Amino acid sequence: MSSTDVKVIVQVSEAPFPDTLAGELEEIGISVVPAKDRKQAAGACGFLIARESDTGRLSTSLAEWDRPGLLLVYGDRVAGTAAEALAARHPGWEVVRLYRFAGGERALVGGNLRSPWTRIISRQLAKHDVVAMVCGMREAEEVIRQLPRYLAWKERFYLRLGESCDRRGVRLQTVARALGMDSRIGQGWLDPQRMERAALRRWLVRQCRFVMRKTNVRRVALWGPPSLWKQMPPGWMADKEVRLYVPRDEQIPNGKGTLGERCTTWQTALAEADLLVVASPDPELMELPLSELIRHMRQPIVVDACGCFPLPEAEALQMIYRTIGEKTNVWEWSGL
Known part of the structure; x- marks a missing residue:
C-alpha cells in the first residue's frame, strides 16, 4: 500500500490552496486534489474542509456526488458545526474533525466513535506514527476553541513573570527553569507561542x-x-x-x-x-x-x-x- 492512503477533494476558489496545508496532510498520508481535476479526483473518498469558505461551495458538489463519503474538517480555521449542518442536508455524509497539535506527533479526532471514517482516519494517523485521541465532535470543537485561550493565558503569565524579574533584578530563564523542576509545570511551558x-x-x-x-x-x-x-x-x-x-x-x-x-x-x-x-x-x-x-x-x-x-x-x-x-x-x- 502506498504512503498516501486517503484522497480528499478541495474546492479551489480564487485563492490558491496553501502548499503548507497540503504538505501537513501529505505527512499523514492524506492527499488533496482540486475538484476540477476529474481524473485525479476519481479515487477520492470525500471532500476537505479547511477554510471558512469551503462549506459554502460544497453544497452543489455533494448533491452531484454519486456516493456519500467523508467530510474531513482539518485544522482550526473552520468550525465543524458548519460541516455538520451541511451533512444534515445531504444524508450519508460523515463529518470527521482532525486537528494536529503543535509538533505534529499528536492529533485529535472528533466524530462518531462507531462510524467507519472515524476509525479509518485514526488508523491512518497510527500508520504514520501520530498518536491520536478520539472523542466526540462537540468535545473536539471545545478543545480547539479553548486551546488558544489557554496559550494566551500562559503567554500573559510569561510576560508578567518577565516584568517581575526585571523589577527585582533577577533572571527569568533561571526562575523559569527552577519552576519547571516541579513536575506539575515541567520545562515545556516556557516555550512562548506569542498568543498575547x-x-x-x-x-x-x-x-x-x-x-x-x-x-x-x-x-x-x-x-x-x-x-x-x-x-x-x-x-x-x-x-x-x-x-x-x-x-x-x-x-x-x-x-x-x-x-x-x-x-x-x-x-x-x-x-x-x-x-x-x-x-x-x-x-x-x-x-x-x-x-x-x-x-x-x-x-x-x-x-x-x-x-x-x-x-x-x-x-x-x-x-x-x-x-x-x-x-x-x-x-x-x-x-x-
Whole structure:
C-alpha cells in the first residue's frame, strides 16, 4: 500500500490552496486534489474542509456526488458545526474533525466513535506514527476553541513573570527553569507561542524606543510574522530604514505598507543593520550562532522577545542584548 492512503477533494476558489496545508496532510498520508481535476479526483473518498469558505461551495458538489463519503474538517480555521449542518442536508455524509497539535506527533479526532471514517482516519494517523485521541465532535470543537485561550493565558503569565524579574533584578530563564523542576509545570511551558500580541507589542515598542534614545540607530531588521509587524503602532520606526525577514516560507502580504523592505534571506535583512528585533521563536534563528548574526550588522544590538540566545553568549560578545526578564547593565555600556 502506498504512503498516501486517503484522497480528499478541495474546492479551489480564487485563492490558491496553501502548499503548507497540503504538505501537513501529505505527512499523514492524506492527499488533496482540486475538484476540477476529474481524473485525479476519481479515487477520492470525500471532500476537505479547511477554510471558512469551503462549506459554502460544497453544497452543489455533494448533491452531484454519486456516493456519500467523508467530510474531513482539518485544522482550526473552520468550525465543524458548519460541516455538520451541511451533512444534515445531504444524508450519508460523515463529518470527521482532525486537528494536529503543535509538533505534529499528536492529533485529535472528533466524530462518531462507531462510524467507519472515524476509525479509518485514526488508523491512518497510527500508520504514520501520530498518536491520536478520539472523542466526540462537540468535545473536539471545545478543545480547539479553548486551546488558544489557554496559550494566551500562559503567554500573559510569561510576560508578567518577565516584568517581575526585571523589577527585582533577577533572571527569568533561571526562575523559569527552577519552576519547571516541579513536575506539575515541567520545562515545556516556557516555550512562548506569542498568543498575547498586545502585551508583546507594548514590550517591543518600549525596548526599541529605549534603544533609539541611547544609540544611533538608522537601519532596523525585523524577524517575525508580518501579521504582528502590521499591528505595531504607527510611527514606532519613524525615520528608520526597515528591512523584514519572514522565516519558514511564511506568506508576505502584498504592498509595502509599514513593513519596510522585504528580504528573502536573513543575511540581506541584517546587512549593515544597527538593530535586530526578534518577535518569534523561529528554529532557523535559534540554530544560528549569535556571533554569526551580529557579524552582518553594523552595530551589535538585539531586542529579542523570545529569549532565543543564552545571555552568557551575548555578554561574552560585548553586545547590547535585551530579552524579556533578563535586564542587565548592557544599557549603560559605553561602547556605542
